[in-house]
Amino acid sequence: MDTYDLIVIGGGISGLTLARRGAAHGWRTLLLEKAPRVGGCLATHRFGGQAQGFWVELGAHTCYNSYGALLELLDDDLKGRIQARHKAPWRVWDGRRLQSVFARMHWPTLLPALPRLFITPKAGQGLEAYYSRVMGRRTYEALLRHAFNAVIAQPADDFPADLLFRKKARRQDIPRSYTFEGGLATLAEGLAAGTAFELGTGVEIQGVARTDGGFELATGQGALACRRLALAVPPWEAARLVEPAYPELARSLARIAPADVESLAVALPREAVRLPEVAGLIGVDQDFYSAVSRDVVPDAAHRGFSFHFRPGRLDRAAKLERVARVLGVAAADIILVGERLNRLPALKSGHMALVAELDRLLAGQPLALTGNYFYGVSIGDCAERSAVEFKRIAGGDHG
Ligand SMILES: Cc1cc2nc3c(=O)[nH]c(=O)nc-3n(C[C@H](O)[C@H](O)[C@H](O)COP(=O)(O)OP(=O)(O)OC[C@H]3O[C@@H](n4cnc5c(N)ncnc54)[C@H](O)[C@@H]3O)c2cc1C
Numbered sequence: 001m002d003t004y005d006l007i008v009i010g011g012g013i014s015g016l017t018l019a020r021r022g023a024a025h026g027w028r029t030l031l032l033e034k035a036p037r038v039g040g041c042l043a044t045h046r047f048g049g050q051a052q053g054f055w056v057e058l059g060a061h062t063c064y065n066s067y068g069a070l071l072e073l074l075d076d077d078l079k080g081r082i083q084a085r086h087k088a089p090w091r092v093w094d095g096r097r098l099q100s101v102f103a104r105m106h107w108p109t110l111l112p113a114l115p116r117l118f119i120t121p122k123a124g125q126g127l128e129a130y131y132s133r134v135m136g137r138r139t140y141e142a143l144l145r146h147a148f149n150a151v152i153a154q155p156a157d158d159f160p161a162d163l164l165f166r167k168k169a170r171r172q173d174i175p176r177s178y179t180f181e182g183g184l185a186t187l188a189e190g191l192a193a194g195t196a197f198e199l200g201t202g203v204e205i206q207g208v209a210r211t212d213g214g215f216e217l218a219t220g221q222g223a224l225a226c227r228r229l230a231l232a233v234p235p236w237e238a239a240r241l242v243e244p245a246y247p248e249l250a251r252s253l254a255r256i257a258p259a260d261v262e263s264l265a266v267a268l269p270r271e272a273v274r275l276p277e278v279a280g281l282i283g284v285d286q287d288f289y290s291a292v293s294r295d296v297v298p299d300a301a302h303r304g305f306s307f308h309f310r311p312g313r314l315d316r317a318a319k320l321e322r323v324a325r326v327l328g329v330a331a332a333d334i335i336l337v338g339e340r341l342n343r344l345p346a347l348k349s350g351h352m353a354l355v356a357e358l359d360r361l362l363a364g365q366p367l368a369l370t371g372n373y374f375y376g377v378s379i380g381d382c383a384e385r386s387a388v389e390f391k392r393i394a395g396g397d398h399g
Contacts, residue, residue, distance in 0.1 A: 064178075105142070109136035217229075292308070
């Protein structure tokens, strides 16, 4: 059987960045993705029909110049397609009116709490415990809880405080916040393009077995072999795949639960929407966590929004009613719609102890685990994990 130096399972940003590193190292590298396209949560919806050429993000929307481990992998073509995002405010929507984020801060309790920012450790604390202490409970409940829910697209109270807004170096030659021409799918497509590594899309890995020389993979269309294997799939899927060879690792991975978000994107003629220009809306006690706007990459003819709904609450018609109400349009006017179910890991305070356990179980193995459940959920965090895991398996004595 043909043996690869490295097979990467999962073609989201974690898998793409790891495969790039493997190929650049000179390894014969294959990346396998079960969907027909690469990108995973980089899920730009490109409209057809009346809005041909217009796009809205159904998953991630923004990259930052602090995503160093990603930026160092971009070739000149991809760098040339970076598009800076325009400035527009985030607003709060409570079901009746739009408010600025400042209007929801409770200054009399916020200001006296602020000095605690400098003395309160983040490590081991959830967002609620940490931020209600350093910014005051009233501000946490009126604003921050909802803003954090919007940022991580899931209930955020117990999300690890040390995994959000980690301090990282910024690249001065790159815009502070940016996307790519054609949306973030362009980033995924660009990383997969060319001949850096072999790519198989529409290939779902059904099982992984450990062999003397590495691993054997069952694909449904035959078997594949590799010396090193990288799993860049969600943790519950990684748990299923490693279970036969690494049962202890599987048990640890299975402790991370999924958090679903039902995303729905709409495009409308620019003149139809009454909502002022925004970067996005934070939902306060709404059926949606956030509504992310395309206004930061303005288009002459259309405006677009992606509403990230709490799971299991509304059917499609009810979602469209809700969207119409917020945008100040008739539901019947919304004819251009895209949908996607996103699934993110629900990380909990104390998560770094679990990461340490995973790393301990991986030590010395020709198996890499990467994804959005190590250093944080952002694209930059995924790229960073892939860089660290690549270094480990490339530096090991198992090849
Ligand atoms: C609504 C939303 C908004 C976000 N906004 C931002 C943002 O603005 N900025 C930011 O930095 N981050 C953002 N994020 C987070 C970020 O997008 C994700 O955490 C990141 O893209 C995850 O990448 P990944 O490669 O680890 O996983 P995924 O993107 O989930 O990719 C995993 C891939 O593995 C494939 N796969 C699974 N099982 C198998 C199998 N058995 N065989 C083959 N393939 C398999 C899947 O099909 C998928 O393509 C957002 C996320 C969401 C959901």
